[in-house]
Amino acid sequence: MPQDSVPVPGVERPVITVLDVVRAIVLVLAIASLALWGFATWSLPWNIILGIGTPVVVLLVWALFLSPRPVLRVHPFLRAAVELLIYVGVTIAWWSMDQALIGTAFGLVAIAAGVISGRRALS
Numbered sequence: 042m043p044q045d046s047v048p049v050p051g052v053e054r055p056v057i058t059v060l061d062v063v064r065a066i067v068l069v070l071a072i073a074s075l076a077l078w079g080f081a082t083w084s085l086p087w088n089i090i091l092g093i094g095t096p097v098v099v100l101l102v103w104a105l106f107l108s109p110r111p112v113l114r115v116h117p118f119l120r121a122a123v124e125l126l127i128y129v130g131v132t133i134a135w136w137s138m139d140q141a142l143i144g145t146a147f148g149l150v151a152i153a154a155g156v157i158s159g160r161r162a163l164s
Contacts, residue, residue, distance in 0.1 A: 055109075060158055067151045068103065071131045072096045074147065078134035099127055117162060124155050 079092030105112045106123045115123075128151040135144025 063154045067154055074131050075099055075134055121159050
């Protein structure tokens with residue numbers, strides 16, 4: 042039988058919204074897209090280097106600036122610029138694989154989610 046969780050004094054659980062889920066899915070798709078781009082576009086040995094290295098670099102940048110508990114706290118506009126650079130990179134990766142429709146759709150969804158999230162953070 043499931044029991045209702047009893048609130049523990051001094052412990053606050055984060056409220057997860059649909060927007061948070063969409064942003065997490067966008068991040069996972071960005072990492073997967075960059076891995077696909079690295080492995081599919083380049084020839085040996087560059088495909089291994091870029092297929093593994095590019096997603097790792099994006100994850101490090103995300104952890105430094107964009108994670109819920111970032112290592113470096115920066116101004117919200119710089120944070121948005123870093124997020125935008127990641128999304129533009131993924132969109133360009135899709136375009137370079139001759140998948141302009143997928144790249145444009147990804148860019149629109151990612152930027153819309155980022156803008157909505159940024160507006161919520163500023164208000």
